[in-house]
Amino acid sequence: MNIGIIGAGHIGSALAGRLTSLGHSVYIANSRGPETLQDLARKTGATPVTTEEAAQRGTDLIVVTIPLKKIPDLPKDLFKDVPAETPIIDTSNYYPMLRDGQLPELETGDLTESGWVQQHLGRPVVKVFNNILADHLAQPGKPAGTPGRVALPVASDDAAAKRKVMQLVEELGYDAIDAGTLRESWRQQPGGPIYCNDLPADKLREQLASLGTERTPEQHAGFLANQAKQEQAMAAQGIKL
Ligand SMILES: NC(=O)c1ccc[n+]([C@@H]2O[C@H](COP(=O)([O-])OP(=O)(O)OC[C@H]3O[C@@H](n4cnc5c(N)ncnc54)[C@H](OP(=O)(O)O)[C@@H]3O)[C@@H](O)[C@H]2O)c1
Numbered sequence: 001m002n003i004g005i006i007g008a009g010h011i012g013s014a015l016a017g018r019l020t021s022l023g024h025s026v027y028i029a030n031s032r033g034p035e036t037l038q039d040l041a042r043k044t045g046a047t048p049v050t051t052e053e054a055a056q057r058g059t060d061l062i063v064v065t066i067p068l069k070k071i072p073d074l075p076k077d078l079f080k081d082v083p084a085e086t087p088i089i090d091t092s093n094y095y096p097m098l099r100d101g102q103l104p105e106l107e108t109g110d111l112t113e114s115g116w117v118q119q120h121l122g123r124p125v126v127k128v129f130n131n132i133l134a135d136h137l138a139q140p141g142k143p144a145g146t147p148g149r150v151a152l153p154v155a156s157d158d159a160a161a162k163r164k165v166m167q168l169v170e171e172l173g174y175d176a177i178d179a180g181t182l183r184e185s186w187r188q189q190p191g192g193p194i195y196c197n198d199l200p201a202d203k204l205r206e207q208l209a210s211l212g213t214e215r216t217p218e219q220h221a222g223f224l225a226n227q228a229k230q231e232q233a234m235a236a237q238g239i240k241l
Helices: 010-021 034-044 051-057 068-073 096-100 104-108 113-121 159-171 182-188 201-211 217-236
Strands: 002-006 025-029 061-064 088-090 151-156 175-178
Touching: 002 010, 002 051, 010 025, 010 034, 025 034, 025 051, 061 159, 068 096, 068 113, 088 113, 096 217, 104 113, 113 182, 151 159, 151 182, 151 201, 159 175, 175 201, 182 201, 182 217
Parallel strands: 002 025, 002 061, 061 088, 151 175
Antiparallel strands: none
């Protein structure tokens, strides 16, 4: 496949390395321009391009993997010539304390994090790779059927795009689990039980079922409180995002 990746940080570079090793052509962009991505190109075999070129040349799939608060900085018409059937993956997470500042719709829970991204991009997105650490994603996954194979939730309102992305998740060595619509994607957000816990398929399905689909105010408050504790602990360790 021809895959465009917008964002060349932890997740973008991990995906670039894995996807080129599987034989895909990867076009990768950051905010500073292709000339700053020569090392990454040497390490991964991905082709450095501008953000606009990543959107144009990612004819089979586009991944947007930049800090949440930077999403509104992307050019407004970035995806205007991208065919409707090209899936756009969003890997975002909301870190209000350490990085993103408070975003009202995410504080109230009126939108999910990827719902907010989708609104800004003006295109349906597929939420995946948000709940696995970049270091883990950089390593090869496991063949299907391997005991303990990590499962990843995939959520989207676009069923065809979700199916295509689920195939790629399997190809990367993970069990792909249909985690429902974007409205239901709160379940894979920070502060919840399936965030960065590398669960196998049976446990992931159990957790999704026990959370239900419609977020209650108590669940929203609980996730935010857990995430605040996690961010405080990271700040105490001097971690910066
Ligand atoms: N790190 C993890 O383990 C992990 C795991 C799962 C999900 N996530 C989520 O995935 C997203 C990306 O995380 P990350 O850790 O990969 O971030 P990161 O290491 O901080 O990298 C961010 C990348 O986005 C680029 N960028 C920023 N603004 C841009 C713009 N306007 N146009 C084009 N590129 C732009 C940056 O380019 P410049 O350097 O040139 O500015 C950089 O290459 C975040 O929402 C994060 O929460 C992260």
